[in-house]
Amino acid sequence: MSFNRKQARLKIIQKGVLAMLPLNLAVLPWGILCGSLSIQRGFSVLEALLMPILVFAGAVQLVVIELINDNTPLATILFTALIISSRHFLYGLALRDKLKNLPFKWRGSLGFLLTDELFALSGDQKAYQGNLQLVYAISAGGSFYLCWLLWNIIGIVAGSYLPDLTSIGLDFAIAVTFIALVIPSITNVAMLVTVVVAGCLSVLFKLFNWELGLVIASLIAMYCGYITANKQAKTPIMKNNKDIP
Template sequence: MAFIKGQLDMLPLNLAVLPWGLLCGSLAMQNGFSAWETQLMSLLVFAGSAQLVAIELIADHTPLLTLLFTTFIISSRHFLYGLAVRQKVISQPLRWRLPVSFVLTDELFAFSHHRKAYQTKTRLIYALSAGFSFYVAWNIWTLLGILAGQLLPDLTNLGLDFAIATTFIALVVPTIKNKATLACVVITGICAATFKAWGLELWLVLSALSGMTVGYMVSKDSQ
């Protein structure tokens, strides 16, 4: 029952990232990646935002240090996710903790706020079912993107990248429950739009750091 519920609860998000996966697969193909390289990226990296950024940076012949630093900063949020759920899974055997850590994406983390999440075998099965269903869906959408990239014209002109923004908006908005988080979100958005317009190479990293700094300052002032 927990297995089926995990699949059903994650289904809306699985479908929501369809345009995102199509874009990732087709964008990689159109920028010189082979089909195997593109699919292996989704199989091994399994990080949509980091994959898309890395593809664009590689296509632009960005220096390796900038590429590594940017993708590290983007993916570092998963370290924070791990810290956030650590106390809930620390008592579980390693055979449970390892697969949970692999599928702990933004989407699964959004399911992790219940105080009893991951703390029983039933809840672990639920989490892994939801997480791996998202993994399977992501790789299927990537495969469809690979095929689309070979058969159809440039999919980036269809505005599929907007799916990235809408997915994260849906995940972020419910978490805005205090002034510090609101300040972080607003400042990050303003900085992202400004720095991107200025053509700064590290616009995404600088925007995130700016938002987190302001959020931290607001949280300190409110204590």
């Protein structure tokens, strides 16, 4: 019986790693960019390694590296990192009911590994239900963490020999990764409205150079999606009421 359990665990670990593999490969240019940029901006090898090990957030890493290079005050750096990472608070709220009864070792591990990519794999209603599903999530998130660290290490080595990789458009990998995450999640009109509004407003606010434009665009888009979902939910009820004589 224990042998069968061990086999089941190994199989679910393999399944989690394979499920995350396309995203692990998709962020390869992004990780290399983060690692090389930190070296080219004057970070030591140890400092460059600590960024992916402790921060584990690509967008935050890129922005913080540039802010530190520009001698930006610590308070500004922390506030900027908080704003960029604020979506993870929403991820946590979305998964709260599934994780609240778990021991801290599971909640802490999943909380650290909860990236955009792992959240994208959490849409199934059965996600995190049962030990095997938890092992699946940990293995998927853990493989992404290890690959992200590996890509950063390659970037750290490359940063000493190659020119600034931002000049060859390698940062476009960031946009490609998020497009790959967002498109499959558009399964209803409310999601479509949210994505379209967020995309249009973020571009508009960028043209006006609004520092918090992305956050404002996200909040407005979520509100529009919420209104659309409510109207969709009420429409069948209104139709049924009209059929009653």
